[in-house]
Amino acid sequence: MKRTLSVLAIAIAAASAVGAWYLQSKQPQREGEQTLSQLQAPVSVRYDERGVPHIRAQNQADMYRALGYVHAQDRLFQMEMIRRLANGELAEVLGSKLVDTDRLFRTLRLREHARRYVAKVDPNSPPVQALQAYLDGINQYQASHPAPLEFDILGIPKRPFTAEDTMAVAGYMAYSFAAAFRTEPVLTQIRDQLGADYLKVFDLDWHPEGVLSQPLAAADWRDLNSLAQLSHQALSAAGLPQFEGSNAWAVAGSRTASGKPLLAGDPHIRFANPAVWYEAQLEAPDFKLYGHFQALNPTASLGFNEQFAWSITMFQNDDLDLISEKVNPDNPDQVWYQGQWVNLEHSEEIIKVKGEADVKLALRRSPHGPLINDALPTPKGQTPIALWWAFLETENPILDAFYQLNRADTAAKAAAAAEKIEAPGLNVVWANAAGDIAWWAAAKLPQRPAGVNPNFILDGASGEADKPGYYPFNANPQELNPPRGYIVSANHQPTPASGIAIPGYYNLADRASQLDDQLAKPDVRWDLKNSQALQLDNGSGYAKRLLAPLLGDLRAAAGTPDEQALVEELAAWDGDHRLDSRPATLFNQLVYQLAREAMHDELGDAFFDNLLYTRVLDSALPRLAADAQSPWWDQRDSNAREDRPAIIKRAWQASLTHLDTVMGDDRSQWQWGKAHSLTHGHPLGLQPPLDKVFNVGPLPVPGGHETPNNLSHKVGPAPWSVVYGPSTRRLIDLADASRSLGINPVGQSGVLFDAHNRDQAEPYARGEYQPMHNAEADVARHSRSELTLQPTR
Template sequence: MKRSLTLLAVVIAVAAGTGYWYVQGKLPQRDGEVALAGLQAPVSVRYDDRGVPHIQARNEPDLYRALGYVHAQDRLFQMEIMRRLARGELAEILGSTLLPTDTLFRSLRIGEQAERMLARQDRQSPAWLALQAYLEGVNAWQASHPKPAEFDLLGIAPRPFTAEDTLSIAGYLAYSFAAAFRTEPALTYIRDRLGPEYLEIFDLGWQPDGALSTPLADADWRSLEHLARLSHEALGNAALPQFEGSNAWAVAGSRTRSGKPLLAGDPHISFAVPAVWYEAELSAPGFELYGYFQALNPFALLGHNRDFGWSLTMFQNDDVDLVAEQVNPQDPDQVRVDGQWRTLEKTTQRIAVKGEAPVSITLRRSPHGPVVNEVLGETAGPTPIAMWWAFLETENPILDGFHQLNRADTLDKMREAAAKIQAPGLNLVWANAQGDIGWWAAAQLPIRPDGVDPAFILDGSSAQADKLGFYPFSVNPQQENPASGYIVSANYQPPAVIPVPGYYNLPDRGRQLDRHLADPQVKWDTQNSQALQLDTATDYGPRTLAPLLGTLRTVAANDEERELVEQLAAWRGDYPLDSTSATLFNQFLYELAFAALHDELGDTWFPVLIGTRAIDAALPRLAANPDSPWWNLRGANERSDRQAIVRLAWQRSLAHLRDSMGKDPTRWQWGKAHTLTHNHPLGAKKPLHLLFNVGTFAAPGTHEVPNNLSAKIGPAPWPVNYGPSTRRLIDFADAGQALTINPVGQSGVPFDRHYDDQAEAYIEGRYHKARLGPIPAHSTLRLVPTAGAASGQ
């Protein structure tokens, strides 16, 4: 026994030592000296206490080469997984379960568009040269270091990263903004299968001219539902971020305590590990920027320095039209366009699948765009559904646009940069130290024929799907130095002089921000701006409940239930961790939606609809209209009404909360039901979740409040799936003391000390300094030219 115990101890020690050696070999290097090919001069990389690199170079090519190198050592797996998603190559490493996602992304033709964008690049432009230097840095790190742990677990063979990868990821970002895949099929189903009166809660009128000339078959509806569900699940299956919304505001110096403009921003993106943003300060002669970077992009999507800064929100303009094609009865490969039968283009692609034979897919394209429903294979309906997508139809010099935006210190420069961002649609909110503030809705907006409502699937055999060109950027929604002294952007529909259809968020969040910012007695600074970013209230809950309170008082069965109703009546619509009314309202909202809508929509379309932004606006309208046809239960022996549905929803809400959270309503606290876990792509499989995922944390806030920690409409509990991907506050009186926070940590390398070191501070609403150099370094990495390059200088 003694010998056995000794042997066991040796085995454990060897395993522990091997594990320690393995982990240490994967960690980023943040001090010492490293020779990097291609450098013209030494580069200093000073790391602060959060692991953020502050890069100082003597020229811009060296600056971007160094950025690529340090970005790769912190986020190489993120770069790999994002390019594979965008290019439809996930099944090669994750297996056949990701084959539908790969097929969907191949059908979007993102890779083909990246090739066209690549061919249009000016190989001598500053943006192109910066991208090449950055990619050389990424590839230099990959070629000279052990593979990340995720590469080992998945058997990923490293291959160089290219400009085509970068441009493909731009397509993935544009796709993640698009709501049409889910919303247009659901609204068209309601219009064509239920009737015009059912559209009233969506504020959409019945348009006889909008009906399809050839009604869709049952198989078409099934395939559209499948497509909508696949589109929604595609990014979630890979645990990759999807863009959902955002807050941003700029306050002129006349309204701030310091007398200088103040900029605030928190883009709302799905949570994941690694975090979506990589922070780095870049410094070279004539250029300085504290930026927030995405994988394989050398240009910051968010940033600031002492002179200017910007944030962004989703414009949410409708830049995708789904088009039902009319098929030639004599030839299934022809569709009717402009009065003629046009042959569909065909291409064949092969998708590699881990552990299995490659799968060949045939992709078709109509004159309106790629046919997207055939990704469903044998389950696709007989009607081809094509996709017109602005990302595929615009020049979109987005690299040049963001390269210029990173240097846009005046209104004129910012406006010029914004005009080059054509897809996806973005609101750019900007301020500078000279006192200017501005907002530009950046997108190339299509001109559709009069009377066409792109909220529905369009008829490809008519002129509905035609595009008559694009509006000039000068008529896009925008503001420069408004008389109000402030600008707010929160994804609601902006005022415009041209039609700007889209899938906008409710105005409640924007109204809440505007209500505070409009107060002339308040002088804004970074302290009271923190409270506004962390605000957990809007009017949505109270205004949805208001027309139902009388009914709820009637259906309450006893004193305990009547007390709960009165608590709801007094509730201000806020979501702190200890609120029980927030929990009860959220459960009731779901049960009300289910009781009213599910009998018409069934198990297929109901989940699709409640996953769209359309449901947010629909439910308050439904609650306020006692005559809505949705209150009538289909298939019931007797006609129901609003009171019957409210009673059913109330009873189900109480029953569910009692079963899931206990019989004592004082224990139905929001923080027990509403939680945040940051999920890694490999964390879906146990026990890997213990190594890669971060959390779980009790989460304040909710959907469509300023602190927009959002969960899907559904029964308790509610896992948070998206929210502020960073929070930023910059007072241009002292931009070197700007505030920020990362939801997880700067590093994407498991077991690194910066992998999750900001997660608790984030959920608690704390901030860190986004310091501008020179900074006190916790460590310094010195990158130097290789011996051959050094001797040649």
């Protein structure tokens, strides 16, 4: 027995040692030396207390090559997954459940577009040279080190990363901005099936001339709704980040405590593990920047140094049109375009599926763009729907744009860089130490025929889908050193000085108003401390605006003294989504229940669920609440005619019943922090029990839907999981950029069991900030280790 136990103990110890060795082999190397071919000189990589690399090279080519190397050792699996998503190759490693996602991205033609884009660029241009050096660093790391743990679990083969992968990923990022796919089918269904009276709450012009000359059949509507659902699911099912909104502001030195401009920014992106941004400081004799980098991109999307800083938000302009094509009754392979029948283009794709047979995909394209019906495995409708998308149709030198923006120390240079961002639309908010603040709404805005409203599906046969040209960049909304002394960008609809109409799916104005109200106070001098408080503001005027016309009906619906007390608590609530707030819980449940009771009977399950994912619902509900005569208040599935009080009573009672069920009948415990939590999901954490290993959370968090601290959830019933929010919070005072602050929502590293894999998750949830070391003295003082990359002898 003793001998058997001894052998067993030795076996367990040996297995543990092998397991520990295996996991250790996957960890990043942050000290010592490594050789890297094609380096011209040694490169120093110092890591600070958060695992952020500070790269010092003797030339920019070495600098970018080193960035690729260290980025890969922290985020190689993220790079692999995001290029597979963009290229439609997830099913090859994740199985048949991802075939629909792959089919969608193949239909979008992202990798086809990437190949054409790369074939046209100048290989000797500085941006392309930087990209190639960066990709070489990634590939050298991948070729010389063990694959990440996730590669082993999924059986992912190693293969080199290419410039085409980088551009395909740029397309994925651009597509994740596009709200039209989820919104236009719903709005067109309401317009054509319910009528103009039902559109009033969406504040959209009624265009009878825009009604399709060949109305869509029921099967076509089912296809469109399936496509809208697929679009959302494809972006969430892969467990990868997607862009949603953002805050940014710049304050002139006349309004700051330091006398120099201050820049703040927090792009709002779907949470994931690893997080979207990789922080790194880059330095060469002729270049220095602390940047936030996306996977497979050598240029920083966000950055600063001692001379200048910038942040970005989503413009939210509508750069994607859905177009109904008219088919030749004598030839289903032709559509009517500009007065004649033209042939559709055809191509075929093969989707490899793990453990199963390949899937063949037949793709078609009209003169307006790819036919998105082909994204469905078994479309039922007969009407082809084309996708016109500015990302596919413009020259869009976005690689050049951000390369220049990384070096834009003057307003003129920043403006020239912003002009090259043609799609997706971005707001660039910029400041420099010389005292300038500026903002450019960067996008190539298409001209559309008079009277055309791109909020709806367009008629491809009538010419309304044609684009006669583009507006010049100087017609875009933009500001330089405005007299008020600050600029704020929060995805609200901008008003261009040129007066041109810019259709879009803009966010509520409440978040921008909340920021503007604070920034406009003449007696406040802005610094890092009060700027933190503004970024972490959990309040919103939306609740008061929505509730005000309903309070009488709610008071009438409250049947007990306890319910009456709850209504009065809502009436007095300031809209602050603090962790201990009970009104926040009740309000968010009531918002969902109000939408459901008023709109579900007209739309049905599928279209109502898609409406919940759109921004137009946010703006519609206050208008609905204020219009007691809206037809939405009547229940179509009832013989009686309901009014607003009756629907409000139903929504109120349903809200209380649901909260009693999921949060308990001790209503004092209906606190926001117990109903509202953040989990950073990993692609392998989508299914239990792996979620316990790979995901981070849940963590209770304050904030809410469209508050400045935009920790936002889908409109739905309690409890609420945060979907997206500040992907970083950055504050840069250009009087002393070495004191800049930031935070990563999870951690710098994407490697499981690494010390920096999730070390910032709890501080982030608590609203804490960390220093972003930029000055040499700070970098030296906070260095924890140093890796030296040596040229191959």
